[in-house]
Amino acid sequence: MNxxxxxxxxxxxxxxxxxxxxxxxxxAIVLVLVQAGLGMAVNLYVTVPAHHPGAHPAxxxxxxxxxxAWAIAHGxxxxxxxxxxxxxxxxxxxxxxxxxxxxxxxxxAFWSVLGGLLVVGAAFNGASFLDxxxxxxxxxxxxxxxxxxxxxxxxxFLASIHRVTP
Numbered sequence: 369m370n371x372x373x374x375x376x377x378x379x380x381x382x383x384x385x386x387x388x389x390x391x392x393x394x395x396a397i398v399l400v401l402v403q404a405g406l407g408m409a410v411n412l413y414v415t416v417p418a419h420h421p422g423a424h425p426a427x428x429x430x431x432x433x434x435x436x437a438w439a440i441a442h443g444x445x446x447x448x449x450x451x452x453x454x455x456x457x458x459x460x461x462x463x464x465x466x467x468x469x470x471x472x473x474x475x476x477a478f479w480s481v482l483g484g485l486l487v488v489g490a491a492f493n494g495a496s497f498l499d500x501x502x503x504x505x506x507x508x509x510x511x512x513x514x515x516x517x518x519x520x521x522x523x524x525f526l527a528s529i530h531r532v533t534p
């Protein structure tokens with residue numbers, strides 16, 4: 369094999385990026401699981417008042433913004449942590465998806481993007497729960513979180529398989 373310093377450096381960068389992606393995917397799995405646990409605590413022990421800024425909005429996005437801002441500023445500790453971690457998790461999910469898309473591994477990118485979309489869907493249902501206090505939003509949030517964990521696990525598994533290059 370004819371190895372030059374540039375191919376060795378390129379291979380080292382590729383290996384480092386792959387390691388970073390695996391760490392991001394594992395981090396996303398852990399964060400979603402922690403978020404789901406916090407969500408269960410909120411569901412069992414926190415009562416969201418029927419009337420708060422953002423409740424029953426005419427404009428979903430403006431109302432949801434107000435609801436999440438209210439939850440972070442005035443909610444119980446569990447609700448503050450759940451809402452704050454939810455926002456951070458959306459950022460992590462988008463970052464993992466972008467990193468996976470740059471990896472040029474289609475299957476890893478597919479599962480990472482799907483995981484990110486499921487996290488975003490869960491976040492929208494969390495905002496809907498704050499807005500309208502409907503149990504279906506809580507159920508959908510949990511189911512989407514489970515789907516995100518499964519997607520990230522598939523991506524992590526595929527990212528751990530070393531590609532054989534001819």
